[in-house]
Amino acid sequence: MNLTIHQTYLPQDDPDAALAFYRDALGFEVRNDVGYDGMRWITVGPVGQPDTSVVLHPPAADPGITDEERRVISEMMAKGTYAGINLATEDLDGLFEKLQASDIEVVQEPTDQPYGVRDCAFRDPAGNMVRIQQVK
Template identity: 40%
Template sequence: MTIKIATAQLWVHDQEVALDFWTNKVGFEVRADVTLPELGNFRWLTVGPVGQDDISVCLMAVPGQPVMDDQTREQVLDVVGKGFANAVFLSTDDCDAAYAELSGRGVDFVDKPEDRPYGRDCGFRDPSGNQIRLTQLFELPNQ
């Protein structure tokens, strides 16, 4: 038996804004975009990296009633906006080139590429505030 990660979730403030960011700026592709009227027009929206078909990121709208009461929904939106609810870790074979390309597409980085003990790393946030790390891992000796 094998268990794999198929989908990870990010809370987003606005699915259309998130979709535009992840597809047009980061360069991911749409994996699923399904609206279910029988569930109050719930929208299952997923994106993923081109060429890595076995994993996707669900861009999940923060729900209201009956899933979350209004106060909880506002708290979740606030925590997401501050960058403390979620994080996505992306890898690349060339951090500096990826930084230059994504910056050219309008991604606003909070950290420029910098060497760290594990690799070359930089970070940005999506329009909802989620933290995204982009890392070129160094080959580390086996310990």
């Protein structure tokens, strides 16, 4: 059996800011941009990897979510504790410099971690943690 990751979901509460981060800063390509009932779902992914996508979605679009759950989701997003993604690059320091120049919120500069990886961290415009690891 061959199992791959096809899509992952990250909440976004400002579609234009999400596009500026994922498309313009990270260099992902836009695969789909769908609006419905005042909301917007944007699918992006790394160039050259058409089978792997990130769906940027309205955080509480599910009609089964209560008002209290929506409030909690909003609070967690504001603190940066609701969602995250780990990415990888062959040039961590170069990418870090590019992203830092884009005035993106830096959480951690490139660091050699005690568990064996070198990585850095940013928050996207919705507060999601984006960690980027160095790969060889």
